[in-house]
Amino acid sequence: MIRFLRQLLRRFVGSASKPSLPSSVQSDELLGRFLFSREHFAETKGLVKPKGFLPDKDGETAVFRITDLADDAIWTIGNAIRPEKAKARGDVITNIVRRANLRVEPATQDHPRHAVIVGWPEPKHEKLMLATLLSKDATLHIQKDFS
């Protein structure tokens, strides 16, 4: 019974907080981008808008390494990193990001699964183009109790 509970805990909580992840992000790893604003996704069309992937003022797009996590465990992260819960998230494979000539770097200061997409070009139209390519291949997930 104890072993079962430990396994359950590891599945939903433990794996989110104590990951055994490679130090560098692998090409087949799934990255989750949590979305807190309705501006960033089109629920009726089932896609993350390009602006959902645009970098912040430091030139970084924050993502989480979510390969091997159950859906509940992923939302546990999304609901804990900001004062309010994430409304949705966009999942994209690391390889897609790299094909757009962007880099994915671990940024584990705040969370062991945190990473950032960097290497964005300076001109806005080039950023938009790369974000559109990520949007094309990303999968939108809406949090159950949001919509």
Add this chain to the structure above:
Amino acid sequence: MSAFAFPLVYPPFTRAVNTGSSPEAKELEQRFKEVVFHFRRRVERERAFSELARAIDTGREEDWDRYGGIPVDRQVAQLACRFLNALPSAVPTPEVGLDPDGEISFDWIVSRDRQLTVSLSPDGLLSYAGIFGATSIAHGTEGFDDTVPQAIVEAIRRLGVKA
């Protein structure tokens, strides 16, 4: 001479098709389609202005997207209004939103591989990027001087959507 008289309460949608075959009936059908078309387009434009108002409201605060989003400034909000008004009538109405850098964006989304985004900066620069099927992309920058640049109209046309 033919006349068209409405009863006091006219149910215009009692039939899905025009059963009249005379030239007058065909002309009437064409005019009715034009009225519906103009009405729909007007409603769509009103929807876009509502979305713009909502985006401006959302963008009042710092960190509106919880990733350090920059607030929208008054200048870009006014320009965005002018951009919507400048859209040619034959161009479909975009979805209006907000970029993390505080620019107002206009999205034409047909599907994940047919979409175009145009972002408007406070100094009137239009940055656009679009994907038109599996292999075709376009992006660039144009100035906005109360006329929608031809490159952007052409990009919208390439999406294959009608107004």
